[in-house]
Amino acid sequence: MGDDVGKCGVEFGYNDALTGQRGARQVEVDAHGRELRVIQNTPSSPGANIYLTIDWRLQARAEAVLKGKVGALVAMDPQTGKILAMASSPSYDQNMFSRTVSPQYWKELITNKDHPLENRVLKGQYPPGSTFKIVMSVAGLEEGVINQGTSFTCRGAMRLGNHDFRCHASRGHGTAALYRAMTQSCDVYYYNVGLKLGVDRIAKWSRKFGLGAPTGLVLDSEKSGLVPSTEWKKKRFNKPWFEGETPSVSIGQGYNLTTPLQMVRVAGALSNGGIIYVPTVVEKIVNPDGEVAYEFQPKIASRLDASPKSLEIVRNACWGVVYEGTGKAARLWSVDVGGKTGTSQVVSLGKEGKGKNKRKTEDHAWFVSFAPVENSQIAIAVIIEHGGHGGTAAAPVAREVMREFFELKQKDAAKM
Numbered sequence: 001m002g003d004d005v006g007k008c009g010v011e012f013g014y015n016d017a018l019t020g021q022r023g024a025r026q027v028e029v030d031a032h033g034r035e036l037r038v039i040q041n042t043p044s045s046p047g048a049n050i051y052l053t054i055d056w057r058l059q060a061r062a063e064a065v066l067k068g069k070v071g072a073l074v075a076m077d078p079q080t081g082k083i084l085a086m087a088s089s090p091s092y093d094q095n096m097f098s099r100t101v102s103p104q105y106w107k108e109l110i111t112n113k114d115h116p117l118e119n120r121v122l123k124g125q126y127p128p129g130s131t132f133k134i135v136m137s138v139a140g141l142e143e144g145v146i147n148q149g150t151s152f153t154c155r156g157a158m159r160l161g162n163h164d165f166r167c168h169a170s171r172g173h174g175t176a177a178l179y180r181a182m183t184q185s186c187d188v189y190y191y192n193v194g195l196k197l198g199v200d201r202i203a204k205w206s207r208k209f210g211l212g213a214p215t216g217l218v219l220d221s222e223k224s225g226l227v228p229s230t231e232w233k234k235k236r237f238n239k240p241w242f243e244g245e246t247p248s249v250s251i252g253q254g255y256n257l258t259t260p261l262q263m264v265r266v267a268g269a270l271s272n273g274g275i276i277y278v279p280t281v282v283e284k285i286v287n288p289d290g291e292v293a294y295e296f297q298p299k300i301a302s303r304l305d306a307s308p309k310s311l312e313i314v315r316n317a318c319w320g321v322v323y324e325g326t327g328k329a330a331r332l333w334s335v336d337v338g339g340k341t342g343t344s345q346v347v348s349l350g351k352e353g354k355g356k357n358k359r360k361t362e363d364h365a366w367f368v369s370f371a372p373v374e375n376s377q378i379a380i381a382v383i384i385e386h387g388g389h390g391g392t393a394a395a396p397v398a399r400e401v402m403r404e405f406f407e408l409k410q411k412d413a414a415k416m
């Protein structure tokens with residue numbers, strides 16, 4: 001009773017290390033309560049000091065560029081899994097919880113329609129939209145259903161049965177192979193790849209990229225996302241998988257759900273040669289006497305087992321997204337950036353998508369990126385809820401944080 005207990009974030013995940021040990025005194029007193037002698041004295045000990053992998057300067061920049069938006073950003077070192085920045089917006093004043101929280105402030109937090117208490121990096125589950133085309137491209141190449149030169153013709157839609165699956169470009173993209181399909185984010189190309197793969201091979205590669213399961217980051221509860229498959233649908237709905245459901249899944253829609261933390265690992269695995277790291281925010285834990293109780297070592301969760309050639313082809317296409325395609329708003333001229341835009345559909349616009357409700361039916365905007373394209377030092381995932389197009393709403397946010405990262409590295413190097 002009376003202990004401060006971590007309820008979220010690092011304070012929750014590492015509460016035992018932070019708490020320390022309670023002290024105690026056992027004394028003998030007389031009938032009037034006056035102390036006669038000390039029988040036993042156990043001194044208290046403070047908790048450990050926890051050093052984070054977070055760069056506070058990059059964190060401040062991430063929070064600043066998200067201000068006024070509803071969404072999240074996470075930046076990670078793709079070579080180790082260290083989290084460099086993690087921001088969820090809107091946020092709240094954590095210092096208010098270091099004392100008694102007023103009923104008024106608590107009510108404001110829990111009734112806020114934008115849910116400031118939710119860490120969207122860990123708990124926000126969204127269809128990944130066209131950022132999922134990274135997974136689809138690697139899967140298609142590795143399963144041999146396409147190669148670098150395989151082309152499909154996009155006339156603005158693909159007919160399957162009695163339904164037209166439309167491309168975001170109503171006039172189509174013409175005949176395109178993988179590089180142009182990625183840079184222009186051609187939906188029809190990936191409808192075709194998806195049908196050739198089938199939902200179960202899509203699910204296999206989704207899981208290889210770490211989707212559909214918690215990443216293992218030691219913080220408060222993390223959502224798993226969702227990877228659909230024939231087995232999943234049978235178990236969930238007791239119905240078979242229909243071929244007409246595959247095209248939507250192929251462009252990151254349908255039943256697909258991912259978190260920003262999962263998507264930054266997708267970008268990281270593509271950039272680092274196929275390694276899925278367990279992410280962490282803790283650099284080291286130091287006991288009060290100065291003893292290092294824990295020091296970070298990279299921990300590999302799994303490997304893609306994809307060929308270096310396939311990963312190189314897709315990385316090169318991601319460079320094209322930023323410098324020739326839909327992600328131009330993320331360009332930096334001092335370093336090569338690779339990335340993929342995504343526009344995640346919320347609902348079909350109809351009567352509910354007009355007037356005062358229009359914002360809540362606009363698409364979510366995604367952008368995942370890494371830089372430099374070769375031997376990447378940073379990977380970033382950004383989601384802007386109801387932001388519209390990923391290239392205009394999310395890519396500029398990633399660019400500002402990435403620019404800050406490389407400027408800070410340059411300044412730090414100059415001081416040495």
